[in-house]
Amino acid sequence: MSIKNIFWCKSCLNMSTRPRIEIDKNGNCNACNWVEEKKTLDWSKREQELKKIIKDTKSSSTYDCIVPVSGGKDGTFVTHQLKNIYNLKYNLKISLHNC
Numbered sequence: 001m002s003i004k005n006i007f008w009c010k011s012c013l014n015m016s017t018r019p020r021i022e023i024d025k026n027g028n029c030n031a032c033n034w035v036e037e038k039k040t041l042d043w044s045k046r047e048q049e050l051k052k053i054i055k056d057t058k059s060s061s062t063y064d065c066i067v068p069v070s071g072g073k074d075g076t077f078v079t080h081q082l083k084n085i086y087n088l089k090y091n092l093k094i095s096l097h098n099c
């Protein structure tokens with residue numbers, strides 16, 4: 001790869017050679033664009049939608065849901081939220097295929 005094909009995000013300096021990072025025509029990476037997009041989402045509305053789904057699907061069986069996680073911080077946070085905030089019983093599935 002030539003140095004001409006390497007770009008850096010103008011906001012966070014992510015390199016275009018980093019896996020799953022794409023630099024748009026404005027010089028911003030997809031991670032920075034996602035940060036901006038998240039600011040526009042109606043998180044209260046989305047939480048109400050989640051609570052409705054939980055209410056409609058919660059069962060009296062051993063588990064309420066399956067949580068696929070890789071063992072990283074994002075999946076750990078999700079499992080914490082489901083158990084401690086939404087009081088769900090889950091069957092945790094840890095993927096070993098992306099290690």
Ligand SMILES: [Zn+2]
Nearest residue numbers: 009012029032
């Ligand atoms: Zn960036």
